[in-house]
Amino acid sequence: MKQNIIYELKSQLHKISSEEERKFLWRKYMGKAGLIKKLLGNLGKLPKEKRKSEAVAIQKIQKEAIDLLNRKENEIKKSEFKINLEKDAEQLEYTMPKIGHLHPLTQTIRMMNNFFIEMGYSIMEGPEIETDEYCFKRLNVPEDHPARDMQDTIYIEEPNYFLRTQTSSIETRILEKYDPPFKVAFPGRAYRNEKVNKSNHFVFHQYQGVVVLKKVSLKDLFGTFNYLFQRMYGKDVIVRYRNKYYPEVEPGAGPDMQCFNCHGKGCRLCKNVGWIEMGGSGIIHPNVLRMAGIDPKKWMGFAFGLGLDRWAMAKYKITDIRTLLGGNLGYKYYENENTL
């Protein structure tokens, strides 16, 4: 019977899985009325000389039974813990939290701002309702100047107040307000009385800058542009700088980028010229400095301007300029193409 106790205990422990069942077995074998206790109780019925050896044997069985029962307890605890963990576990569901997007023009402006901030420029803005003084006269464009032909104006109070036709009006305000030296970039909107269609809008966006220091040159200006274009288009971009006329600069210059479509051979995109005009620039005209109260004998500067809309459209594959100002502009929920 003694030999069978451990064998049976093992067999029964193998079949159980809960603590309740284990406690039942504990009581059955180790309890006050348990099988092992009975064996110990029967020691008195044995002859004296056999009692000691029998007690040792029963104690050995008892110890083994306790070990088995304790081991089973641990095993059950681990298993229950694992089951609880499984019950507590949470599964990953397919969700797509909403993320927001910045407007293509904002991203474009931000990229340019970051570039110029790195070059030590401040970033400015200015009023959109402007006067003839700041938008034309102070840019060396008097009333009968041919350059005024180029711009048709949206008036608020003709001829004194209108929506600025170029962001160069911010330049005149900067020149007036701040003492040199300074380097400032200023993105903004401009307005011209033009028919709206797929490629033209009466509201458009420009990026301009002005630098006034003791000494600057065309080499500084071209170097700045070149560095910017390499950032925008990669190191292999080919740009040339040719003489151009703007009343507010002298000498005037304009960067042309080699057409990325035909690589200079001529195609529809570049109107068979092989080059794409990117903007305008030049050394600030002394009249412009003088009108701002800056002595052109002591200070020199350069100014530049680029159009933003077409660049943003090309970058984001927007085919209709009207999309930039709402309406058809949407942001795809399931894609986040941030290729800047």
Added chain:
Amino acid sequence: MKILYSDIKKLVPGLKAIPKQMGEFLTMAGFMMDGFEEIKYQGKKDFSISLEVRHNRTDCLSVIGFANEIAAKWNLKVKLPRVGAIPASAEACPTLSFRRASVGKHELPLQKKSRNIEIVNGKYIKRVLAYEINGIQNKKSPRWLIDWLALYDMNSKNLLVDLSNYVMLLTGHPSHLLDTTKMHGKLHWDMNKKYKTITTLDGTLVNLTRDREIILRDDKNILALAGIVGGKKAELDLNTTSIIAEMAIYDPGTVRKNSSGTRVITEASTRLSRWLDPNGLDYAMDLLINLILKYCDNQKAILKKFNYYPRKYSAPKIKFDPAKPAIYAGIAIAQEEALKILKNLRFTVKKNGKHYLVLPPTDRLDVTLEEDLIEEVVRLYGFEKIPVSAVPKLEVVKNITPKVVNLAEKIRDILSILGYDEILSSPLTTKESNKLTNYTDWELVTTQNAVNEEYPDLRQSIGAGLLNQLEEYEKKNLSFIQIFEVGKIFGQIGKKYEERESLGILIYDSEKNNDINNLKNTLETILRYLGTDLINYNKSVKKPAITNPFSCYDVIVKNKPIGIIYKLKPQAASLAQRPWQLKSGKAYFAEINLTLLSDIINTFKNKTAVELTKKLVTLDANLELSKTSSVNKLIENFKKKIDRRNLWSIEIKDAFPVGNKVKYTIRVSYQELDDPEAKKLHLKLFRLNS
């Protein structure tokens, strides 16, 4: 402007540059080549080069102008077509009047009228040079002339007209020829006093305005719009035998206004609406007359000259330092090279002490300052010689970026992380949109000539653009919209126009899962991130028409109203055609004055880091308030009563409406206090019994 390679070769003897080289030089020197074509002219291979002419280079609206540029580049001289002396006289008649007019050292006869020509009103006339020619015979043009004009995209009319166009393209000076047998009386230059229309040479009837246009007329009819186009009345034909050929220079601004006012743009008006050299008329007219006498039958030709030139134009003498082009370019340009370039460009250069005095040719009216001379040197020297690869090292200067610029950028970042999409909209909007969204005490700003008459007004609230976008997105079935815009809004206060930088945020939810507090939380996330939690809300007094009036609040930061937050009503009456209506769902809007906020933000300091040495003690309190009472104000008051060093957080844990009251559970966490201390403070604060 097109030029033929063969013409340039004739005008610039010794020129070896090939057409492409010429085109590339001119492009870099300020005249973009936008067309290059191999053609056949007079049976020979030739090239047509099309170039953009810059606005200030009217001298280059001519073949000779470009010849001057090319000659200068290749150190050559222009050889003009030879003109012989013209056998003409200034007519002597009782009406002739001579008056000496002096400009500086020049003295000219001032001829205002002759027997057949009179300057009635010379206010906008710089010069008139005219010839009366009798006894010639007009006819068809020779082949070379017809073909030549065709290459310049001009149709042949008859010999006299064709020669006039030929001289215009060659010299840049337009002329106008009138058949005197079709005229009544004298030819007058005058302001339009009575004519309502003119039929132009191509048969178009053009409306005119009294006292605006400079005209040519006779004693009966209007004959031409001066500087723009001739009229049919005195049109030349193949029977013409007597003409007046006139060339004139007018005030360019007046010609430009007349041309745009009558919507007539011609080769002549393109030139005469810019500054042309009055002195250039002499050669141009001589050339024209020579050609007329050469090609028309002219055995009996009689010529009479008329010359009205009250103030002769003289070019200014400009002081020039030949070292300056190198400074402006940023590269070495030898002083001798600079002076040579100017001389090649026909500038007269004389040494004057340390500097030079430079006299531009009179056809270079664009050159008046030393900087203009510097540009001439650098562009002829070659912009392509200026290296571009070095990143400029300009001096470090102070940062003057205004706060509102950085503020707007931070707000954009916060909102995009919170899941909002940015839109941009046109600041011009409809009257309805402004009426629906304006909540500020300022007047409307309206444009006088908007591109689209339906959108004439500048927006008074950024909501106008966001509402428009919402309508578009609704049409496209977007069910959940979170959008924002940062931009200008406009108004007028008294006589002053005002602009403010504004932030607008809009949430639309077709499934109605959101409420106004979602937007409020967004707003507060922005404001708290920027450094303030002193945010309050008052029921708005001035409400926009589109709001649910019971759900409209002013946003107050540090006791200053900086914006508004409201729930949109599902529909709103508006002025007319398109009343506002939400298809379904709910929409909420908030607007913040960023210009004002950027001033307030300056005063905030961000001190949120603390050292925790004890555990937090968290206690609740139950309060009952009427529905109209503000629990936010109550909480603000509690905050004021607790030392900031002991307050970790205070929040509304639960709100339960009961009748016309609300039961709140307020949870307060205390820091750096023991349990008894915290409990004592809590009981006192909320007036609770222990």
